[in-house]
Amino acid sequence: MSEARFQPGDRVRVRKADVPGHLRTPWYIRGHEGEVERICGFFANPEELAYNRHGLPKRALYRVRFQQRKVWPDYDGPAGDTIDVEIYEHWLDKA
Amino acid sequence: MCTHHHHDHDHDHDHVHPTRPELDGPLTYHQRLEIAVRELLIEKGIVTADEVRRAIEAMDARTPAQGARIVAHAWADPAYKKKLIEEPREAVLELGVDPGVTKLVVVENTDKIHNLVVCTLCSCYPRSILGLPPDWYKSRAYRSRAVREPRKVMSEFGLEIPDDVGVRVHDSTADMRCLVLPKRPKGTEGWSEEKLASIVTRDTMIGVAEARIP
Amino acid sequence: MRGHHDMGGEPAGPVERTEHDYAPWEKRVDALLVLLSDRERNLIRTDELRKNIEAIGPDAYDKMSYYERWITSVTANLLQRGAITADELGRKLAEVEQREKDGLL
Numbered sequence: 001m002s003e004a005r006f007q008p009g010d011r012v013r014v015r016k017a018d019v020p021g022h023l024r025t026p027w028y029i030r031g032h033e034g035e036v037e038r039i040c041g042f043f044a045n046p047e048e049l050a051y052n053r054h055g056l057p058k059r060a061l062y063r064v065r066f067q068q069r070k071v072w073p074d075y076d077g078p079a080g081d082t083i084d085v086e087i088y089e090h091w092l093d094k095a
Numbered sequence: 096m097c098t099h100h101h102h103d104h105d106h107d108h109d110h111v112h113p114t115r116p117e118l119d120g121p122l123t124y125h126q127r128l129e130i131a132v133r134e135l136l137i138e139k140g141i142v143t144a145d146e147v148r149r150a151i152e153a154m155d156a157r158t159p160a161q162g163a164r165i166v167a168h169a170w171a172d173p174a175y176k177k178k179l180i181e182e183p184r185e186a187v188l189e190l191g192v193d194p195g196v197t198k199l200v201v202v203e204n205t206d207k208i209h210n211l212v213v214c215t216l217c218s219c220y221p222r223s224i225l226g227l228p229p230d231w232y233k234s235r236a237y238r239s240r241a242v243r244e245p246r247k248v249m250s251e252f253g254l255e256i257p258d259d260v261g262v263r264v265h266d267s268t269a270d271m272r273c274l275v276l277p278k279r280p281k282g283t284e285g286w287s288e289e290k291l292a293s294i295v296t297r298d299t300m301i302g303v304a305e306a307r308i309p
Numbered sequence: 310m311r312g313h314h315d316m317g318g319e320p321a322g323p324v325e326r327t328e329h330d331y332a333p334w335e336k337r338v339d340a341l342l343v344l345l346s347d348r349e350r351n352l353i354r355t356d357e358l359r360k361n362i363e364a365i366g367p368d369a370y371d372k373m374s375y376y377e378r379w380i381t382s383v384t385a386n387l388l389q390r391g392a393i394t395a396d397e398l399g400r401k402l403a404e405v406e407q408r409e410k411d412g413l414l
Binding site for chain 3: 121126127133134136148217231235
């Protein structure tokens with residue numbers, strides 16, 4: 001387990017990648033920019049656990065907050081509406 | 096075949112809850128599969144029939160009433176509410192609720208923010224607190240639409256969120272399980288925790304309903 | 310490619326607020342998963358359960374109920390882990406079918 005690369009408040013972008021296998025990063029949020037809301041902790045990598053491997057070293061997991069209007073261009077709610085998604089560190093780049 | 100009807104806390108009263116047929120007709124393929132797999136596992140000594148029975152009992156014991164008790168205590172005791180948000184695991188253990196392996200996140204509804212929980216990738220749900228999720232939570236319609244048009248989805252549940260209240264959707268796709276702490280309704284001052292808990296429904300803790308005085 | 314299970318934001322109809330009390334066989338599937346995933350047995354992990362569900366295929370995924378998907382996935386995992394074999398399972402399924410015909414279930 002290493003240090004978390006990002007801190008709450010950091011701007012991050014979700015990698016836009018089309019990868020086979022078992023992934024926990026929803027398709028709709030890939031490529032979008034958001035703000036780290038909190039560090040959830042460190043967890044074994046689910047992409048490896050899915051194939052009965054240990055998934056170590058553990059990865060930092062974040063809750064990242066996105067503006068709905070940015071995620072969905074046709075979003076019809078107020079500008080303040082947001083969505084929080086849990087994303088592993090290896091899916092995040094500095095924005 | 097109907098085992099538990101938690102009409103006090105579980106859900107609204109105007110819904111029908113048919114059980115899936117089991118022994119009424121021929122078994123389905125998947126019902127036979129369950130029997131075959133379970134019997135093989137028992138024969139191999141991997142599980143025992145008793146363990147299966149006890150696991151079901153433990154599951155039946157987890158109902159939204161647990162969540163309601165937690166919420167009611169948080170409403171009544173501001174220090175507990177703070178703890179519930181900051182250290183949810185310790186806070187629910189304090190009330191005798193075992194969160195199991197669940198990593199709990201408690202999100203609070205306020206005058207400015209309304210929270211809604213969904214899992215778009217599967218059907219992650221705070222089972223250790225609320226029990227098994229309702230069918231609609233696992234449905235394609237809810238999982239697809241709750242992230243993109245949450246206000247419309249909530250209005251289909253009869254919940255209209257005014258525009259000056261922000262809607263915060265939580266897609267719990269990884270290791271955390273989200274529980275909504277609903278807003279305590281006005282007019283409940285001086286209520287006992289038991290009475291408070293009676294208005295905390297399962298749906299208020301998912302975010303598709305608000306706690307209301309009946 | 311977007312997986313069929315990865316449905317956030319996809320078009321869909323109104324949310325039908327259906328619920329049912331879980332049938333005994335559904336609870337037994339749930340119980341099996343709980344037991345098989347515990348620390349001692351460790352015969353399935355949550356992400357293996359999910360992976361096998363994601364592998365079901367779009368048509369079957371939509372046709373199956375929740376616990377139908379689960380028992381399908383749990384079975385696949387037990388085969389993958391070598392806890393049971395296809396031959397054992399096939400024979401046991403035939404036996405269950407026969408018992409049902411004989412009115413013994």
